[in-house]
Amino acid sequence: MLTKSSTELVRQRNSVLVLSVLRRHGQLAHTEISDFTGLSSATISAITTELEKAQIIEKSEQQAASGRGRPRVLLRQRRDCGYLIVVIISSDAVQYSLVDYAGKLIDRFSEERSHDPSGAGRFVQAVRTGLSRILDRSKISQEKVLLISISSKGLVNSTEPVLVWSPIFGSDQIDFESALRPEWQAKVILDNETLLVAAALGAREEIVKGADFRSLAALSLGHSIGLGIVRRGNETGQEVSAPNFGHMLHMAGGGLCRCGTRGCIEAYAGFYAILRSAFEVPLDTIPAKFVPVAELDKIAARARQGHRTSTFAFRQAGLALGNGLSRMLSLTERMPISITGPGTRYYDLLRQGIEEGLGQSHIVRMEGMPEIRVVPDEPILVFEGHLNRALSVIDQDIVISGVQGGE
Amino acid sequence: MLTKSSTELVRQRNSVLVLSVLRRHGQLAHTEISDFTGLSSATISAITTELEKAQIIEKSEQQAASGRGRPRVLLRQRRDCGYLIVVIISSDAVQYSLVDYAGKLIDRFSEERSHDPSGAGRFVQAVRTGLSRILDRSKISQEKVLLISISSKGLVNSTEPVLVWSPIFGSDQIDFESALRPEWQAKVILDNETLLVAAALGAREEIVKGADFRSLAALSLGHSIGLGIVRRGNETGQEVSAPNFGHMLHMAGGGLCRCGTRGCIEAYAGFYAILRSAFEVPLDTIPAKFVPVAELDKIAARARQGHRTSTFAFRQAGLALGNGLSRMLSLTERMPISITGPGTRYYDLLRQGIEEGLGQSHIVRMEGMPEIRVVPDEPILVFEGHLNRALSVIDQDIVISGVQGGE
DNA sequence: GATTATTTTCTCGACAGTCGAGAAATTTGA
DNA sequence: TCAAATTTCTCGACTGTCGAGAAAATAATC
Known part of the structure; x- marks a missing residue:
């Protein structure tokens, strides 16, 4: 309308x-x-x-x-016009950053995360104390905090700051809006982590290419698999979305995933899946909760020396990713793909599978292989994405609400 | 920007x-x-x-x-403010309609299509004479035709009126812009047929639901498989897209598709695929160019009487569609799905497979089964979609270019 | 040191657009 | 015939952008 x-x-x-x-x-x-x-x-x-x-x-x-x-x-x-708190939730820690209106980092600390699975409620409590702490340390008054920008892996509601599904809490939904509203009058936004990576890459790309930029996808490889897509909007800047890619169906009735479903992409390409497949554990084994990177490094080392099942595990992962990407491309336009996250260190082992998986689809056979780049420094991109999005939200809000009220 | x-x-x-x-x-x-x-x-x-x-x-x-x-x-x-020609390309005929600015149909005829495959060039020629013919019959001057709106099955370039891939001409691209420019100064737009179906359904839905409408997908079942998605845009009306759904990968290394790739959804759910599977022809057999509907009706009748391989064929088709839809939903938000096209007459046979195929994915298990509706009268929706889109394009153009020039 | 050239910022009037209020127009009902 | 009701039209106020040129402030030049 x-x-x-x-x-x-x-x-x-x-x-x-x-x-x-x-x-x-x-x-x-x-x-x-x-x-x-x-x-x-x-x-x-x-x-x-x-x-x-x-x-x-x-x-x-x-x-x-x-x-x-x-x-x-x-x-x-004006730096002191308002402040922004960035909360980055990862599997083992939560990082809090206080940023001023000009985008300058003022304070930052991380807190270990307890690995007990029972604690969606307790986790929210921890976030609340973390937020209080970063505010206290800086002596900034609470009204000056205009926005709290949160990111996590998992599936996020597109209109409200509700974590619908996450690798750690499963379907235990977390509604940050209602959790923080009693204490904070700041606006709360929540984004998928890989969406922010895509947004950051998109912003960089637009600076280079200007109006020629069309779209781009970011694929994050790690314990779980994330995907972000950014497209040039009509005039309203860029449009980003974070599909539920890791849990897209790879193969009906396939390996058991952490989410409880069978055959998700993650059940082939997540770290735990590579481990499972390398040790030839049955595919319906309940996945490990957490896999140390050192463990995967060992498998990778063996694969690089030609060990058969280790090589096979990475190849299977690559195929799942490639098939999934081809399906994504069938539903969108052709776009370059940036691969990021801790999994990029195994890209040499994944590559062939990815390319073969892509090549099995009509769209890639017709339009050719998409451009694939490897961008390892994911945390920087996540923070950059936070700033891009959060500060432009603040700009928007400040103009709509604040201009005539200022004097 | x-x-x-x-x-x-x-x-x-x-x-x-x-x-x-x-x-x-x-x-x-x-x-x-x-x-x-x-x-x-x-x-x-x-x-x-x-x-x-x-x-x-x-x-x-x-x-x-x-x-x-x-x-x-x-x-x-004013009806005579300008005119619109709608060209609907289907597998066996091309229909030309002349419509006035108020959306009223003035003249219409169909022309049989020669089935010779060699003729992308000849086909363009036929379209040109068809356009001249409908103009001659109506005694309207050529400058009064403001827009030519064309639709076809297949993959369409999103910015220019270029048919990138189609079931009939394959990768023989057809650029309608350059083909018609010498004779016509009217703007030329080209859309995928199922995209127009989705647009029409979206418009109807928005009238009913108003601001509550969010998004919707249209799935067209026939000799080939089409998908259109419509989403409520920020303020610029609705956004529609027509992904290459029929040729999305269903199963790596699967049945041979008309497009030459193996394992496309169409290679399981297209009419020719159901036929192939019902007669237990090997899956790498080169697909039939054209399947009479009567032939499929016979298989359906047998299936309804409990014939095993016939039932299996429809079930396989349903599974491919269901898996594909679940993948689509993994990449978008949850949305209702309207099924249309000649294949709807077999919906009773497809249904179980579709639902099972959908249920195999994490997203459906989590968010529940999407609402599925059956809307059989596809041709009406296609034409309605043409009018919706074309006339609003005309409105836009007329205001931008014509208002001050009018006096 | 005064003057001129140059560049940036600010100001003013013209023009385009929307809005609210009320006038003008026109029909129905008493 | 006149009052009530309803729609359309018009006017002045307000907001916004723009182009032109004035004002400000510095560097170069004589």
């Missing part, structure tokens, strides 16, 4: 536009903003004075010497 | 909005347009007088008696 437009909406969108170029390029002068946005100088004046009055941006005292002429005055976000 | 907004853009969008409610509800009075759009009466006045001057809409002489008070004057599209 279409909806009506008004002149106020125009100002809102242009204000967000100004903030977004400021975010992308750091501090900028009046003229530069005008160049980047395509808006006239007069409009930039109007918008920036408004944003300055609302205490969202400020004039930087550091003058950029720009040859002769009136010196430029640089504008930048 | 975000892009700048201006007040002119606001007028453009609101004009398109006015045209779209006019299209949805037929002729409307000033006040009603105001109610439907949420725009103020003054704005409606401004926009409608502009559109009337540009000869896009007109006052209807038929006065709607509305009790006491000043009588309403109804506004409606």
